[in-house]
Amino acid sequence: MYKILRKTRLNPISVRIDVEAPLVARKAQVGQFIILRAGENSKRIPFTVMDSDAQAGVVSIIYQVLGAGTMELDQLTEGDSIRDFVGPLGEPSRLSGLARVCVVGGGLGCAIAYPSAKQLKREGAYVDGIVGFRNAEAALLEDEFRTVCDRFTLLTDDGSAGEKGFVTKALEERLSAGERYDEVLAIGPLPMMKAVCALTRKYNVKTTVSMNAIMVDGTGMCGGCRLSVNGQMKFACVDGPEFDGHQVDFDEAIARSGMYRDFEAHAREEACRLYEKEKAR
Ligand code: FES
Known part of the structure:
Protein backbone atom coordinates (compact mmCIF):
# COMPACT_ATOMS: atom_id res chain seq x y z
CA MET A 1 0.00 0.00 0.00
CA TYR A 2 1.22 3.49 -0.88
CA LYS A 3 0.15 6.38 1.30
CA ILE A 4 -0.98 9.71 -0.16
CA LEU A 5 1.02 12.26 1.84
CA ARG A 6 -0.31 15.38 0.16
CA LYS A 7 -3.13 16.10 -2.23
CA THR A 8 -3.07 19.52 -3.86
CA ARG A 9 -5.65 20.90 -6.27
CA LEU A 10 -3.72 22.83 -8.94
CA ASN A 11 -6.75 24.12 -10.83
CA PRO A 12 -10.44 23.11 -11.05
CA ILE A 13 -9.56 19.97 -13.03
CA SER A 14 -6.02 18.96 -12.05
CA VAL A 15 -4.72 17.44 -8.85
CA ARG A 16 -1.19 16.70 -7.66
CA ILE A 17 -0.61 13.86 -5.24
CA ASP A 18 2.63 13.13 -3.41
CA VAL A 19 2.84 9.43 -2.69
CA GLU A 20 5.05 7.56 -0.24
CA ALA A 21 6.85 5.08 -2.51
CA PRO A 22 10.51 4.85 -1.44
CA LEU A 23 11.63 2.11 -3.82
CA VAL A 24 10.14 3.89 -6.84
CA ALA A 25 11.54 7.26 -5.70
CA ARG A 26 15.04 5.81 -5.39
CA LYS A 27 15.15 4.80 -9.04
CA ALA A 28 12.80 7.14 -10.88
CA GLN A 29 14.30 9.31 -13.61
CA VAL A 30 12.78 12.05 -15.74
CA GLY A 31 10.52 10.65 -18.47
CA GLN A 32 9.70 7.40 -16.70
CA PHE A 33 6.22 6.45 -15.57
CA ILE A 34 4.38 4.41 -12.99
CA ILE A 35 1.18 2.35 -13.21
CA LEU A 36 -1.18 2.60 -10.29
CA ARG A 37 -4.41 0.98 -9.20
CA ALA A 38 -6.39 3.02 -6.65
CA GLY A 39 -8.19 0.04 -5.10
CA GLU A 40 -8.31 -3.71 -5.43
CA ASN A 41 -10.80 -3.71 -8.32
CA SER A 42 -9.74 -0.41 -9.91
CA LYS A 43 -8.39 0.08 -13.39
CA ARG A 44 -4.64 0.26 -13.90
CA ILE A 45 -3.63 3.75 -15.05
CA PRO A 46 -0.19 4.99 -16.19
CA PHE A 47 1.18 8.35 -15.03
CA THR A 48 4.48 9.91 -15.88
CA VAL A 49 6.47 10.82 -12.78
CA MET A 50 6.16 14.57 -12.31
CA ASP A 51 8.70 14.76 -9.49
CA SER A 52 10.51 12.39 -7.19
CA ASP A 53 12.54 12.80 -4.03
CA ALA A 54 14.79 9.81 -3.38
CA GLN A 55 15.72 10.99 0.12
CA ALA A 56 12.17 11.55 1.27
CA GLY A 57 10.93 8.48 -0.62
CA VAL A 58 8.18 10.46 -2.34
CA VAL A 59 6.90 10.32 -5.91
CA SER A 60 4.53 12.97 -7.29
CA ILE A 61 2.07 12.68 -10.13
CA ILE A 62 -0.58 14.98 -11.58
CA TYR A 63 -3.94 13.70 -12.76
CA GLN A 64 -7.23 14.99 -14.12
CA VAL A 65 -10.49 13.17 -13.52
CA LEU A 66 -11.15 11.92 -17.03
CA GLY A 67 -12.25 8.32 -16.65
CA ALA A 68 -13.31 5.62 -14.23
CA GLY A 69 -9.76 4.97 -12.94
CA THR A 70 -9.02 8.61 -12.12
CA MET A 71 -12.49 9.01 -10.58
CA GLU A 72 -11.68 6.23 -8.14
CA LEU A 73 -8.26 7.73 -7.48
CA ASP A 74 -9.82 11.12 -6.79
CA GLN A 75 -11.98 9.66 -4.04
CA LEU A 76 -8.84 9.00 -1.98
CA THR A 77 -7.65 11.75 0.33
CA GLU A 78 -4.48 12.53 2.29
CA GLY A 79 -3.66 9.61 4.56
CA ASP A 80 -5.45 7.08 2.34
CA SER A 81 -3.43 4.47 0.50
CA ILE A 82 -3.18 3.49 -3.14
CA ARG A 83 -3.37 -0.27 -3.68
CA ASP A 84 -0.62 -0.65 -6.35
CA PHE A 85 2.05 1.78 -7.46
CA VAL A 86 4.44 0.04 -9.83
CA GLY A 87 7.55 1.56 -11.38
CA PRO A 88 9.60 3.23 -12.53
CA LEU A 89 8.73 1.92 -16.00
CA GLY A 90 9.90 2.91 -19.46
CA GLU A 91 13.10 4.51 -20.66
CA PRO A 92 14.32 7.76 -19.07
CA SER A 93 14.42 10.89 -21.24
CA ARG A 94 17.69 11.51 -23.10
CA LEU A 95 18.33 15.12 -22.15
CA SER A 96 22.06 15.47 -21.70
CA GLY A 97 24.33 17.09 -24.27
CA LEU A 98 21.61 19.42 -25.58
CA ALA A 99 22.46 23.13 -25.65
CA ARG A 100 19.26 24.70 -26.97
CA VAL A 101 15.88 23.06 -26.58
CA CYS A 102 12.28 24.12 -27.05
CA VAL A 103 9.94 22.30 -24.66
CA VAL A 104 6.35 22.35 -25.90
CA GLY A 105 3.60 21.21 -23.53
CA GLY A 106 -0.12 20.90 -24.07
CA GLY A 107 -2.75 20.46 -21.34
CA LEU A 108 -1.93 17.73 -18.87
CA GLY A 109 1.18 16.97 -20.96
CA CYS A 110 2.71 19.98 -19.16
CA ALA A 111 2.98 17.79 -16.06
CA ILE A 112 5.49 15.72 -18.05
CA ALA A 113 7.05 18.60 -19.97
CA TYR A 114 7.87 20.51 -16.78
CA PRO A 115 10.27 17.94 -15.22
CA SER A 116 12.04 17.69 -18.59
CA ALA A 117 12.43 21.48 -18.78
CA LYS A 118 13.73 21.50 -15.21
CA GLN A 119 16.25 18.75 -15.93
CA LEU A 120 17.43 20.47 -19.13
CA LYS A 121 18.01 23.68 -17.18
CA ARG A 122 19.95 21.73 -14.57
CA GLU A 123 22.13 20.31 -17.36
CA GLY A 124 22.93 23.84 -18.52
CA ALA A 125 20.74 24.02 -21.63
CA TYR A 126 18.95 27.13 -22.90
CA VAL A 127 15.30 26.23 -22.40
CA ASP A 128 12.53 27.82 -24.43
CA GLY A 129 9.12 26.87 -23.05
CA ILE A 130 5.83 27.03 -24.94
CA VAL A 131 2.74 25.74 -23.17
CA GLY A 132 -0.88 25.71 -24.23
CA PHE A 133 -4.20 25.09 -22.51
CA ARG A 134 -7.88 25.15 -23.38
CA ASN A 135 -8.49 28.19 -21.15
CA ALA A 136 -7.21 30.00 -18.04
CA GLU A 137 -8.91 27.51 -15.70
CA ALA A 138 -6.96 24.63 -17.18
CA ALA A 139 -3.56 26.37 -16.94
CA LEU A 140 -0.99 24.47 -14.92
CA LEU A 141 2.52 24.92 -13.47
CA GLU A 142 3.00 28.40 -14.96
CA ASP A 143 5.24 29.66 -12.14
CA GLU A 144 7.30 26.47 -12.20
CA PHE A 145 7.88 26.77 -15.96
CA ARG A 146 8.84 30.42 -15.64
CA THR A 147 11.49 29.48 -13.07
CA VAL A 148 13.26 26.99 -15.33
CA CYS A 149 12.74 28.53 -18.80
CA ASP A 150 14.98 31.18 -20.36
CA ARG A 151 12.06 32.21 -22.53
CA PHE A 152 8.44 31.26 -21.91
CA THR A 153 5.12 31.67 -23.67
CA LEU A 154 1.73 30.62 -22.37
CA LEU A 155 -1.17 30.34 -24.77
CA THR A 156 -4.83 29.46 -24.40
CA ASP A 157 -7.28 28.45 -27.12
CA ASP A 158 -9.71 31.21 -26.10
CA GLY A 159 -7.19 33.87 -25.05
CA SER A 160 -8.38 33.87 -21.41
CA ALA A 161 -4.72 33.63 -20.26
CA GLY A 162 -1.50 34.44 -22.08
CA GLU A 163 -1.63 34.71 -25.87
CA LYS A 164 -4.58 33.44 -27.85
CA GLY A 165 -3.85 30.45 -30.07
CA PHE A 166 -2.21 27.07 -30.20
CA VAL A 167 1.36 26.15 -29.28
CA THR A 168 2.20 25.74 -32.97
CA LYS A 169 1.56 29.46 -33.48
CA ALA A 170 4.31 30.43 -31.01
CA LEU A 171 6.65 27.73 -32.28
CA GLU A 172 6.20 28.77 -35.90
CA GLU A 173 6.88 32.42 -34.98
CA ARG A 174 10.17 31.40 -33.39
CA LEU A 175 11.26 29.06 -36.17
CA SER A 176 10.33 31.45 -38.96
CA ALA A 177 12.27 34.22 -37.16
CA GLY A 178 15.39 32.05 -37.41
CA GLU A 179 15.42 30.49 -33.94
CA ARG A 180 17.38 27.25 -33.99
CA TYR A 181 17.12 24.37 -31.54
CA ASP A 182 19.06 21.15 -31.10
CA GLU A 183 15.75 19.57 -30.38
CA VAL A 184 12.08 20.24 -29.81
CA LEU A 185 10.44 18.17 -27.09
CA ALA A 186 6.65 18.00 -27.52
CA ILE A 187 4.34 16.47 -24.93
CA GLY A 188 0.57 16.71 -25.01
CA PRO A 189 -2.50 15.42 -26.82
CA LEU A 190 -1.81 13.35 -29.95
CA PRO A 191 -3.20 15.95 -32.42
CA MET A 192 -0.98 18.59 -30.82
CA MET A 193 2.15 16.45 -31.09
CA LYS A 194 1.25 15.57 -34.68
CA ALA A 195 0.88 19.29 -35.55
CA VAL A 196 4.20 20.16 -33.85
CA CYS A 197 5.97 17.40 -35.78
CA ALA A 198 4.48 18.56 -39.10
CA LEU A 199 5.88 22.03 -38.37
CA THR A 200 9.34 20.97 -37.20
CA ARG A 201 9.71 18.63 -40.19
CA LYS A 202 9.41 21.74 -42.40
CA TYR A 203 12.25 23.37 -40.50
CA ASN A 204 14.23 20.16 -40.16
CA CYS A 225 0.45 0.46 -26.13
CA ARG A 226 1.51 -0.72 -29.61
CA LEU A 227 2.66 1.98 -32.02
CA SER A 228 4.19 2.17 -35.47
CA VAL A 229 7.51 4.00 -35.46
CA ASN A 230 9.45 4.21 -38.71
CA GLY A 231 7.31 1.35 -40.01
CA GLN A 232 8.21 -0.91 -37.11
CA MET A 233 6.05 -2.07 -34.24
CA LYS A 234 7.09 -0.57 -30.91
CA PHE A 235 5.63 -0.63 -27.43
CA ALA A 236 5.38 2.72 -25.63
CA CYS A 237 5.84 1.06 -22.24
CA VAL A 238 9.20 -0.60 -22.89
CA ASP A 239 10.61 1.07 -26.03
CA GLY A 240 9.37 4.54 -25.01
CA PRO A 241 7.47 6.47 -23.94
CA GLU A 242 9.65 8.92 -25.93
CA PHE A 243 10.18 8.51 -29.67
CA ASP A 244 11.42 10.43 -32.68
CA GLY A 245 8.24 12.33 -33.51
CA HIS A 246 9.01 12.41 -37.23
CA GLN A 247 8.87 8.62 -37.31
CA VAL A 248 5.66 8.08 -35.32
CA ASP A 249 2.50 7.09 -37.23
CA PHE A 250 0.18 9.55 -35.47
CA ASP A 251 -2.90 8.70 -37.55
CA GLU A 252 -2.71 5.10 -36.39
CA ALA A 253 -2.07 6.18 -32.77
CA ILE A 254 -5.08 8.54 -32.86
CA ALA A 255 -7.32 5.80 -34.30
CA ARG A 256 -6.15 3.33 -31.63
CA SER A 257 -6.69 5.84 -28.80
CA GLY A 258 -10.40 6.02 -29.77
CA MET A 259 -10.87 2.24 -29.77
CA TYR A 260 -11.79 2.03 -26.10
CA ARG A 261 -14.00 5.12 -25.88
CA ASP A 262 -17.28 3.19 -25.44
CA PHE A 263 -15.73 0.86 -22.92
CA GLU A 264 -14.34 3.82 -20.98
CA ALA A 265 -17.72 5.62 -21.01
CA HIS A 266 -19.36 2.49 -19.63
CA ALA A 267 -16.69 2.11 -16.92
CA ARG A 268 -17.12 5.77 -15.97
CA GLU A 269 -20.89 5.36 -15.63
CA GLU A 270 -20.32 2.34 -13.42
CA ALA A 271 -17.79 4.24 -11.28
CA CYS A 272 -20.27 7.17 -10.90
CA ARG A 273 -23.01 4.74 -9.87
CA LEU A 274 -20.81 3.09 -7.24
CA TYR A 275 -19.61 6.48 -6.00
CA GLU A 276 -23.18 7.76 -5.56
CA LYS A 277 -24.14 4.50 -3.81
CA GLU A 278 -21.17 4.83 -1.46
CA LYS A 279 -22.10 8.47 -0.66
CA ALA A 280 -25.70 7.52 0.08
CA ARG A 281 -24.70 4.97 2.76
S1 FES B 1 1.27 -1.71 -21.69
FE1 FES B 1 1.12 -3.75 -22.41
S2 FES B 1 2.56 -3.82 -24.01
FE2 FES B 1 2.77 -1.86 -23.22
Missing part, protein backbone atom coordinates in the same frame (compact mmCIF):
# COMPACT_ATOMS: atom_id res chain seq x y z
CA VAL A 205 14.39 20.23 -36.36
CA LYS A 206 14.75 16.96 -34.49
CA THR A 207 11.60 16.41 -32.43
CA THR A 208 10.98 14.03 -29.57
CA VAL A 209 7.46 13.19 -28.44
CA SER A 210 6.16 11.33 -25.39
CA MET A 211 3.52 8.77 -26.35
CA ASN A 212 0.98 8.34 -23.58
CA ALA A 213 -0.63 5.28 -25.14
CA ILE A 214 -3.24 2.91 -23.70
CA MET A 215 -1.34 0.79 -21.21
CA VAL A 216 -2.36 -2.30 -19.31
CA ASP A 217 0.59 -4.30 -18.00
CA GLY A 218 3.43 -1.85 -18.74
CA THR A 219 5.83 -4.68 -19.50
CA GLY A 220 5.52 -5.20 -23.25
CA MET A 221 3.27 -8.26 -22.90
CA CYS A 222 -0.31 -7.08 -23.55
CA GLY A 223 0.20 -5.08 -26.74
CA GLY A 224 -2.10 -2.29 -25.53
Whole structure:
Protein backbone atom coordinates (compact mmCIF):
# COMPACT_ATOMS: atom_id res chain seq x y z
CA MET A 1 0.00 0.00 0.00
CA TYR A 2 1.22 3.49 -0.88
CA LYS A 3 0.15 6.38 1.30
CA ILE A 4 -0.98 9.71 -0.16
CA LEU A 5 1.02 12.26 1.84
CA ARG A 6 -0.31 15.38 0.16
CA LYS A 7 -3.13 16.10 -2.23
CA THR A 8 -3.07 19.52 -3.86
CA ARG A 9 -5.65 20.90 -6.27
CA LEU A 10 -3.72 22.83 -8.94
CA ASN A 11 -6.75 24.12 -10.83
CA PRO A 12 -10.44 23.11 -11.05
CA ILE A 13 -9.56 19.97 -13.03
CA SER A 14 -6.02 18.96 -12.05
CA VAL A 15 -4.72 17.44 -8.85
CA ARG A 16 -1.19 16.70 -7.66
CA ILE A 17 -0.61 13.86 -5.24
CA ASP A 18 2.63 13.13 -3.41
CA VAL A 19 2.84 9.43 -2.69
CA GLU A 20 5.05 7.56 -0.24
CA ALA A 21 6.85 5.08 -2.51
CA PRO A 22 10.51 4.85 -1.44
CA LEU A 23 11.63 2.11 -3.82
CA VAL A 24 10.14 3.89 -6.84
CA ALA A 25 11.54 7.26 -5.70
CA ARG A 26 15.04 5.81 -5.39
CA LYS A 27 15.15 4.80 -9.04
CA ALA A 28 12.80 7.14 -10.88
CA GLN A 29 14.30 9.31 -13.61
CA VAL A 30 12.78 12.05 -15.74
CA GLY A 31 10.52 10.65 -18.47
CA GLN A 32 9.70 7.40 -16.70
CA PHE A 33 6.22 6.45 -15.57
CA ILE A 34 4.38 4.41 -12.99
CA ILE A 35 1.18 2.35 -13.21
CA LEU A 36 -1.18 2.60 -10.29
CA ARG A 37 -4.41 0.98 -9.20
CA ALA A 38 -6.39 3.02 -6.65
CA GLY A 39 -8.19 0.04 -5.10
CA GLU A 40 -8.31 -3.71 -5.43
CA ASN A 41 -10.80 -3.71 -8.32
CA SER A 42 -9.74 -0.41 -9.91
CA LYS A 43 -8.39 0.08 -13.39
CA ARG A 44 -4.64 0.26 -13.90
CA ILE A 45 -3.63 3.75 -15.05
CA PRO A 46 -0.19 4.99 -16.19
CA PHE A 47 1.18 8.35 -15.03
CA THR A 48 4.48 9.91 -15.88
CA VAL A 49 6.47 10.82 -12.78
CA MET A 50 6.16 14.57 -12.31
CA ASP A 51 8.70 14.76 -9.49
CA SER A 52 10.51 12.39 -7.19
CA ASP A 53 12.54 12.80 -4.03
CA ALA A 54 14.79 9.81 -3.38
CA GLN A 55 15.72 10.99 0.12
CA ALA A 56 12.17 11.55 1.27
CA GLY A 57 10.93 8.48 -0.62
CA VAL A 58 8.18 10.46 -2.34
CA VAL A 59 6.90 10.32 -5.91
CA SER A 60 4.53 12.97 -7.29
CA ILE A 61 2.07 12.68 -10.13
CA ILE A 62 -0.58 14.98 -11.58
CA TYR A 63 -3.94 13.70 -12.76
CA GLN A 64 -7.23 14.99 -14.12
CA VAL A 65 -10.49 13.17 -13.52
CA LEU A 66 -11.15 11.92 -17.03
CA GLY A 67 -12.25 8.32 -16.65
CA ALA A 68 -13.31 5.62 -14.23
CA GLY A 69 -9.76 4.97 -12.94
CA THR A 70 -9.02 8.61 -12.12
CA MET A 71 -12.49 9.01 -10.58
CA GLU A 72 -11.68 6.23 -8.14
CA LEU A 73 -8.26 7.73 -7.48
CA ASP A 74 -9.82 11.12 -6.79
CA GLN A 75 -11.98 9.66 -4.04
CA LEU A 76 -8.84 9.00 -1.98
CA THR A 77 -7.65 11.75 0.33
CA GLU A 78 -4.48 12.53 2.29
CA GLY A 79 -3.66 9.61 4.56
CA ASP A 80 -5.45 7.08 2.34
CA SER A 81 -3.43 4.47 0.50
CA ILE A 82 -3.18 3.49 -3.14
CA ARG A 83 -3.37 -0.27 -3.68
CA ASP A 84 -0.62 -0.65 -6.35
CA PHE A 85 2.05 1.78 -7.46
CA VAL A 86 4.44 0.04 -9.83
CA GLY A 87 7.55 1.56 -11.38
CA PRO A 88 9.60 3.23 -12.53
CA LEU A 89 8.73 1.92 -16.00
CA GLY A 90 9.90 2.91 -19.46
CA GLU A 91 13.10 4.51 -20.66
CA PRO A 92 14.32 7.76 -19.07
CA SER A 93 14.42 10.89 -21.24
CA ARG A 94 17.69 11.51 -23.10
CA LEU A 95 18.33 15.12 -22.15
CA SER A 96 22.06 15.47 -21.70
CA GLY A 97 24.33 17.09 -24.27
CA LEU A 98 21.61 19.42 -25.58
CA ALA A 99 22.46 23.13 -25.65
CA ARG A 100 19.26 24.70 -26.97
CA VAL A 101 15.88 23.06 -26.58
CA CYS A 102 12.28 24.12 -27.05
CA VAL A 103 9.94 22.30 -24.66
CA VAL A 104 6.35 22.35 -25.90
CA GLY A 105 3.60 21.21 -23.53
CA GLY A 106 -0.12 20.90 -24.07
CA GLY A 107 -2.75 20.46 -21.34
CA LEU A 108 -1.93 17.73 -18.87
CA GLY A 109 1.18 16.97 -20.96
CA CYS A 110 2.71 19.98 -19.16
CA ALA A 111 2.98 17.79 -16.06
CA ILE A 112 5.49 15.72 -18.05
CA ALA A 113 7.05 18.60 -19.97
CA TYR A 114 7.87 20.51 -16.78
CA PRO A 115 10.27 17.94 -15.22
CA SER A 116 12.04 17.69 -18.59
CA ALA A 117 12.43 21.48 -18.78
CA LYS A 118 13.73 21.50 -15.21
CA GLN A 119 16.25 18.75 -15.93
CA LEU A 120 17.43 20.47 -19.13
CA LYS A 121 18.01 23.68 -17.18
CA ARG A 122 19.95 21.73 -14.57
CA GLU A 123 22.13 20.31 -17.36
CA GLY A 124 22.93 23.84 -18.52
CA ALA A 125 20.74 24.02 -21.63
CA TYR A 126 18.95 27.13 -22.90
CA VAL A 127 15.30 26.23 -22.40
CA ASP A 128 12.53 27.82 -24.43
CA GLY A 129 9.12 26.87 -23.05
CA ILE A 130 5.83 27.03 -24.94
CA VAL A 131 2.74 25.74 -23.17
CA GLY A 132 -0.88 25.71 -24.23
CA PHE A 133 -4.20 25.09 -22.51
CA ARG A 134 -7.88 25.15 -23.38
CA ASN A 135 -8.49 28.19 -21.15
CA ALA A 136 -7.21 30.00 -18.04
CA GLU A 137 -8.91 27.51 -15.70
CA ALA A 138 -6.96 24.63 -17.18
CA ALA A 139 -3.56 26.37 -16.94
CA LEU A 140 -0.99 24.47 -14.92
CA LEU A 141 2.52 24.92 -13.47
CA GLU A 142 3.00 28.40 -14.96
CA ASP A 143 5.24 29.66 -12.14
CA GLU A 144 7.30 26.47 -12.20
CA PHE A 145 7.88 26.77 -15.96
CA ARG A 146 8.84 30.42 -15.64
CA THR A 147 11.49 29.48 -13.07
CA VAL A 148 13.26 26.99 -15.33
CA CYS A 149 12.74 28.53 -18.80
CA ASP A 150 14.98 31.18 -20.36
CA ARG A 151 12.06 32.21 -22.53
CA PHE A 152 8.44 31.26 -21.91
CA THR A 153 5.12 31.67 -23.67
CA LEU A 154 1.73 30.62 -22.37
CA LEU A 155 -1.17 30.34 -24.77
CA THR A 156 -4.83 29.46 -24.40
CA ASP A 157 -7.28 28.45 -27.12
CA ASP A 158 -9.71 31.21 -26.10
CA GLY A 159 -7.19 33.87 -25.05
CA SER A 160 -8.38 33.87 -21.41
CA ALA A 161 -4.72 33.63 -20.26
CA GLY A 162 -1.50 34.44 -22.08
CA GLU A 163 -1.63 34.71 -25.87
CA LYS A 164 -4.58 33.44 -27.85
CA GLY A 165 -3.85 30.45 -30.07
CA PHE A 166 -2.21 27.07 -30.20
CA VAL A 167 1.36 26.15 -29.28
CA THR A 168 2.20 25.74 -32.97
CA LYS A 169 1.56 29.46 -33.48
CA ALA A 170 4.31 30.43 -31.01
CA LEU A 171 6.65 27.73 -32.28
CA GLU A 172 6.20 28.77 -35.90
CA GLU A 173 6.88 32.42 -34.98
CA ARG A 174 10.17 31.40 -33.39
CA LEU A 175 11.26 29.06 -36.17
CA SER A 176 10.33 31.45 -38.96
CA ALA A 177 12.27 34.22 -37.16
CA GLY A 178 15.39 32.05 -37.41
CA GLU A 179 15.42 30.49 -33.94
CA ARG A 180 17.38 27.25 -33.99
CA TYR A 181 17.12 24.37 -31.54
CA ASP A 182 19.06 21.15 -31.10
CA GLU A 183 15.75 19.57 -30.38
CA VAL A 184 12.08 20.24 -29.81
CA LEU A 185 10.44 18.17 -27.09
CA ALA A 186 6.65 18.00 -27.52
CA ILE A 187 4.34 16.47 -24.93
CA GLY A 188 0.57 16.71 -25.01
CA PRO A 189 -2.50 15.42 -26.82
CA LEU A 190 -1.81 13.35 -29.95
CA PRO A 191 -3.20 15.95 -32.42
CA MET A 192 -0.98 18.59 -30.82
CA MET A 193 2.15 16.45 -31.09
CA LYS A 194 1.25 15.57 -34.68
CA ALA A 195 0.88 19.29 -35.55
CA VAL A 196 4.20 20.16 -33.85
CA CYS A 197 5.97 17.40 -35.78
CA ALA A 198 4.48 18.56 -39.10
CA LEU A 199 5.88 22.03 -38.37
CA THR A 200 9.34 20.97 -37.20
CA ARG A 201 9.71 18.63 -40.19
CA LYS A 202 9.41 21.74 -42.40
CA TYR A 203 12.25 23.37 -40.50
CA ASN A 204 14.23 20.16 -40.16
CA VAL A 205 14.39 20.23 -36.36
CA LYS A 206 14.75 16.96 -34.49
CA THR A 207 11.60 16.41 -32.43
CA THR A 208 10.98 14.03 -29.57
CA VAL A 209 7.46 13.19 -28.44
CA SER A 210 6.16 11.33 -25.39
CA MET A 211 3.52 8.77 -26.35
CA ASN A 212 0.98 8.34 -23.58
CA ALA A 213 -0.63 5.28 -25.14
CA ILE A 214 -3.24 2.91 -23.70
CA MET A 215 -1.34 0.79 -21.21
CA VAL A 216 -2.36 -2.30 -19.31
CA ASP A 217 0.59 -4.30 -18.00
CA GLY A 218 3.43 -1.85 -18.74
CA THR A 219 5.83 -4.68 -19.50
CA GLY A 220 5.52 -5.20 -23.25
CA MET A 221 3.27 -8.26 -22.90
CA CYS A 222 -0.31 -7.08 -23.55
CA GLY A 223 0.20 -5.08 -26.74
CA GLY A 224 -2.10 -2.29 -25.53
CA CYS A 225 0.45 0.46 -26.13
CA ARG A 226 1.51 -0.72 -29.61
CA LEU A 227 2.66 1.98 -32.02
CA SER A 228 4.19 2.17 -35.47
CA VAL A 229 7.51 4.00 -35.46
CA ASN A 230 9.45 4.21 -38.71
CA GLY A 231 7.31 1.35 -40.01
CA GLN A 232 8.21 -0.91 -37.11
CA MET A 233 6.05 -2.07 -34.24
CA LYS A 234 7.09 -0.57 -30.91
CA PHE A 235 5.63 -0.63 -27.43
CA ALA A 236 5.38 2.72 -25.63
CA CYS A 237 5.84 1.06 -22.24
CA VAL A 238 9.20 -0.60 -22.89
CA ASP A 239 10.61 1.07 -26.03
CA GLY A 240 9.37 4.54 -25.01
CA PRO A 241 7.47 6.47 -23.94
CA GLU A 242 9.65 8.92 -25.93
CA PHE A 243 10.18 8.51 -29.67
CA ASP A 244 11.42 10.43 -32.68
CA GLY A 245 8.24 12.33 -33.51
CA HIS A 246 9.01 12.41 -37.23
CA GLN A 247 8.87 8.62 -37.31
CA VAL A 248 5.66 8.08 -35.32
CA ASP A 249 2.50 7.09 -37.23
CA PHE A 250 0.18 9.55 -35.47
CA ASP A 251 -2.90 8.70 -37.55
CA GLU A 252 -2.71 5.10 -36.39
CA ALA A 253 -2.07 6.18 -32.77
CA ILE A 254 -5.08 8.54 -32.86
CA ALA A 255 -7.32 5.80 -34.30
CA ARG A 256 -6.15 3.33 -31.63
CA SER A 257 -6.69 5.84 -28.80
CA GLY A 258 -10.40 6.02 -29.77
CA MET A 259 -10.87 2.24 -29.77
CA TYR A 260 -11.79 2.03 -26.10
CA ARG A 261 -14.00 5.12 -25.88
CA ASP A 262 -17.28 3.19 -25.44
CA PHE A 263 -15.73 0.86 -22.92
CA GLU A 264 -14.34 3.82 -20.98
CA ALA A 265 -17.72 5.62 -21.01
CA HIS A 266 -19.36 2.49 -19.63
CA ALA A 267 -16.69 2.11 -16.92
CA ARG A 268 -17.12 5.77 -15.97
CA GLU A 269 -20.89 5.36 -15.63
CA GLU A 270 -20.32 2.34 -13.42
CA ALA A 271 -17.79 4.24 -11.28
CA CYS A 272 -20.27 7.17 -10.90
CA ARG A 273 -23.01 4.74 -9.87
CA LEU A 274 -20.81 3.09 -7.24
CA TYR A 275 -19.61 6.48 -6.00
CA GLU A 276 -23.18 7.76 -5.56
CA LYS A 277 -24.14 4.50 -3.81
CA GLU A 278 -21.17 4.83 -1.46
CA LYS A 279 -22.10 8.47 -0.66
CA ALA A 280 -25.70 7.52 0.08
CA ARG A 281 -24.70 4.97 2.76
S1 FES B 1 1.27 -1.71 -21.69
FE1 FES B 1 1.12 -3.75 -22.41
S2 FES B 1 2.56 -3.82 -24.01
FE2 FES B 1 2.77 -1.86 -23.22
